[in-house]
Every structure is written in structure tokens, then in C-alpha cells.
Amino acid sequence: MGAKRKTGSTKNPPIFSHEFIIQNHADIVSCIAMVIVVGLMFQVSTPFATLFVTMQHNLTVNTSEENKEPEQLTLYTYGMKDLCSIFFYFLITIVLHAVVQEYLLDKLNRKLHLSKSKHSKFNESGQLLVFYLISIVWGMDTMIKEGFTQNLSFMWEGYPHATLSFTLKFYFVIQIAYWLHTFPEIYFQKVKKEEMSARLRYQLLYSIVIIAGFLLNLTHLTLVCLIIHYFIEMIFHFARLMYFSDKPDLSDPSFIVWAVLFIIARLVTVTLNILAVGFGLGKATNQEINTEAGNFNVLPIRISVLTAVCLLEAWMLWNFLTFQLRRYRENQAFTAKKKFVPKVKDKKAKKEPAVKNVLAEQQNDSSANEASPKAVNGGVRTRSKIKKK
Template structure:
């Protein structure tokens, strides 16, 4: 699972050197994760190991309205979730290495991409797999909880401190994945000029997902994530097609993504306004209570709504700049193509004129040579005759 060595390198790096850690980081991390799993087998370490592997802060409720009574386990957030995030951070690093070695590296060998395209192709490939898995997983939760048919569930019954296992596990995996992006900058030897963009979007994901999880806004956060991830998955698929030189498919994908991007921004702002302004704004319980997880106050609602709206405006600004840059590049490429065609036409015309002038000069030279004997005869007074009768006296 570690990174493959370069062909022709016979000298192995020293143990615990930077190169050794980078080449074998997946094996090292998998050993640490396996050590935690083995801890579940022994009673002495079982409690500590379960702190990292299983979901914490749970309680069971019994519903007697059915026969037989049913027990449902609910989960809340808490400090122990940091341990779970750490363990699944290790799993994310291992899965990242598996996808890189057994899928993306094989595709890259066939495409023969440059170093710059190789790095961006790998980035998009990793994100596509994560986005698609998250969209499928999140959509399943949305349909099971009937958030689409009853959208009022996004704000009714707040605070939504009690979560089912799938919802809590979904958020833990989301946080673990975006945290794992930071050590991957070191493991993948990302260039310095590419780091700011990756750190920026990973940090934004962490801040907003962490805020929705801590403020018990998991329902509206889940819907917004699914909408955004679907659009991002389409963008990175189109990006991979572009780097694979599948220009027709890439152009179609980018066109569809451009439309869906605007729709996604509109839907996100709509959900935010419905939840924070109308839904939670009309709720009866608007008193801050840390014990029950109630953060429904005017100040928090306005800040959440402003943060989401400003993020959508910022994304739209970047989107418009991206589209303008693409339009300018396409226009410049067309102008260069026209200029090249014009230069080729002029070169062909000049070549044709040159060939015509050479042909006419050759014809003129042949005519002069054919007239030269006649001109000589005329200058000498006509043709000379041989005196056959002998000398004249």
C-alpha cells in the first residue's frame, strides 16, 4: 500500500527519514489502525480501543407504542468524537493510498500526463470518489428520514441533538476526510504553489461541517452537503476528462456543471433562509442552552445565515472569474488560430507568386537563347555563302 519506488532506484532510504515515511506512510498508518482494532480483543484495552473505533455519546430510548416495544439508539456530539475522528482519519489515509496505487496510478500510466496534469488529475480522482460516495450515502439518509417530502423537518423539533447512527457516522467520516487532507500534502509531496488552494477548501469544509455538527444543525447541513457534493463531483469528472484530452465530453460536462453550479447556489441560499430566518425564527424556544444543545438565538441565526450567504457569493464570484478566464482563453485561442490560418494563406500566396515569377523568368531565358543565333546573323549581314566556283579574278 505504500508508494512505489522510482524505477532504477536501488538505494533504499534510511529508516524514519522523510523519504522512508513518505514511501511507506500507508503501511505505517495501517499498522497503527490495526493496533487499535486488536485492542478490542482484550478486556484490558477494550474500553480504550472502543473509544476510537465505535461511536460515542449514545443513549437508548424505548418506545412502548408498538408490540413488542422497540429500542432505538440515538447519538449526540461531544468531546470523545475527537478520538473517533482520529481513528477514521487513519482509515482515510489508507484508503487514499489504495485508490492512488490501484486505480489512479494505473490510469496515469496509460495517459502519460505531464507532472502538472498528473498532480491535478490525482486530486480530482480522489475527490470524485469521495464526492460520489458522500452523495450516495447522504441521499440515502435524506430519503430514509423523508426530508424531501417533509422539508419542515429541517427546523422542526430543534435542537436536533439526537442523531441516528448513520447520521453521526456520516459526519465523523466527513470531518476525518477533510482533516486527512492536511497530512496528505506532505505524503503526496504537493508543490508549494498548489498548497494554498488545497488548504483553503479543506479548511472551509472543516469549518462549516464542524459548525453544523457542533450547533446541532445536522439536517440542513446534510442537505446542503449533498447538493454541493453532487455539483463538485460533476466538475471534477469533467476536469479529469479534460486532462485525458476527451475535449468533447469535457466541454459538455463543464457546460452542465456551469448550469448546476448556479442552481446549487440558489438552492443552498433558499434552504438557509427557510431554516434560519423563517423556520428557527418562528420557533418558540429561542433561549441559549448549552446543556440541551439549543443555539437558536437571533445572533447565532443571523451569523449562520450571513456566513452561508457570503460563502455562496464568494463562490459565485470565483465562478464568474473562472468563466471569464475561460472565455478569454477561448477567444485568444480562436484569434491565434485565425492568425495562423491567415499567415498560412499569405505564405501560400507568396509561394505561388514566387513559383510563377520563377516560371516566367525561365521562359524568358529560353526565348533569348533561341533568338541569339538569328540576332548574330542579322548583325553579320545575313548568312554566309561558300564560293564553290573558285576564286574570282
């Protein structure tokens, strides 16, 4: 009977049920992605499969430099076909998310024996730490190859940046696909309602900012801001992982570094946006909207971009300061209670020995009275009197 109960409890859930989809979502998504990849092998389905796998809207540009032979470069713009690429890499990011979860984070969770609330936050920080690290390295490599590190003017010179290299466009496609995949992951990971609002908030903000920078052809500026922000968030999630792992020697200094750099990053981001959008694009000659050329350099759009960035950074800074103040007050209250508790214990400890001394003296007096000859004689006389009666 026990064996039957165990086998009955470990049965697979019904097909197309919620539990079945949650448990096997990575396999289902990988099968869909494999169907698209296999389509590249057949001549009939190759045109359809290439819409998903390769980058679309490519242009061939002839470059001619002094004392060099003309070369042909393949650059890319954006269009409706990019939705197919975003969908395919959206599926790939879900599969990679499951791989990191199963082969890295789950093994660490078994060793740490975390609670359910800490388990969810540990998985969130682990996934984001891996993504931020890859995005920073990839973004820095792209900046070096594109020659963006030579001068800050690359953020606004040559606007509109409607034509992108393969690495730069692929970077933004992956960024959009990753942040879009985080929405169904809330369902797949069974995120609690208490944590759901906070996650949806920052996932939505990331998606809006990256898509807006991509569509407005502000990719150079968006790339720099993302690298700065990702670096700060990487330190935070590293400190969070060390905190859950009970390593205060690493978590405490990391939280301090994150707190200092967070404020600096907010100021740097606002300064770069004012410099690029306010002054750089404000002094440009092309001040008319041209959707075909990808030019959106007009005063209302510039004001909207700067207002949105300033409000977003101010909101993040306000949340950061309120959080730090709340933690400071909690720590002060905890230390005050900690100082008050030992005094109570000391008073109790002083009273207990005094009571014990009184009891000891009473016992000594009683024992002394019992051992005194008067008490003995008195006892004998009383006994003798009782016998006579």
C-alpha cells in the same frame, strides 16, 4: 559498475527521513490502526480500543406508539470522546486514500501518460470523485431511512437535533475525518506550492462548515446542503477527468451541465438556509441558549450562520463568474488569432507563386536567348576572333 549504480540508486531511503515517510505512510498508518483494532481482542485493552472504534456518547430512549409495543432506541450525542473516533477514522481514510491511488489512479495515469501538472490534478479529481459519490449515496440512504424526504420541515422541526441515529452520527464523523486527512495528504502527495493554497482553502472551508453544523446541532440542514454541493462537485471532477483523458465528447457537455447547475445550487443553498434558519428557527419557541440541551437558537447565532452562508455562496459565485469571464476572453483572443493567421499565410502563398513565375520567365528568356541562332553565331564569332588574336 552499471549494476552497482542501479542497485545503489534503488536503495530504500533512511528510516524516518522525509522520503521514507512519504513512500511508506500508508503502511505506517495502517500499523497504528491495526494496533487499535487488535486491542479489541484483549480484555485489558478493550475499553481503551472501543473509544476509537465505536461511536461514543450513546443514549437509550424508550419509544411508545399506539398499538405497538415500546421499543428501545440507541441515539447518540457528541462530546470529547468523539475526538478518539475521529482520529481512528482519520487513519482509515489515509489508508483508503492510498488504496484508491495505487490500485486505480496510478494504473490510469500509466495508460494516459500525463504531464506532472496534469498528473497531480488528475489524482485530486479522482480521489474527490470517489469520495463525493460515496457521500451522496450514503447521505441519500440516510435521509430515506430517517424519513427526511417526506417534508422540508425536518430541517428545523424538533430543533435542537442533539440526538442522532448511528448512521447520521457516523456519517458526520467520517466527513470530519476525511477533510482533516486531506491536510497531511498535501505533504504525502508532494503537492506543488502553486496548487497548495487553493487546496488548503477549500479543505479548510469544508472542515469549518461541517464541524460548525455538527456542533451547532444543524445536522439535518448540513446534510442536505452537503448532498447538493457534492453532486455539483462530482459532475465537475468527472468532466475534469474526461478532459485529461482526451474525451471531449464527455468533458464538454459535463462542463456545461456543471456550469448551469452550479448557479442553481448556490441559489438553492441560500434559499434553504434562509427558510430553515431565518424563518423556521426564528419562529420556534425555544429562543434561549442551553448548552446542555444543545440549543443555540438565538438571534445572534442565527444572523451569524446566515451571514456566513451568504458570504460563502457569494464568494463561490464570484469566483465562478470571474473564472468563466476569463476563459471566455481567452477563447475569444485565441479564435481571433486563429482567424488572423490564415490570412497571413494566404498573402505569403500568393507572393511565392508570383516570384516563382518571374523566375520561371527569366529562365525561359535566358534559355531562349541561348538557343537562338544569333546567340550561337555570336558565340562562334567571338570564339573565332579569340583564335585569330
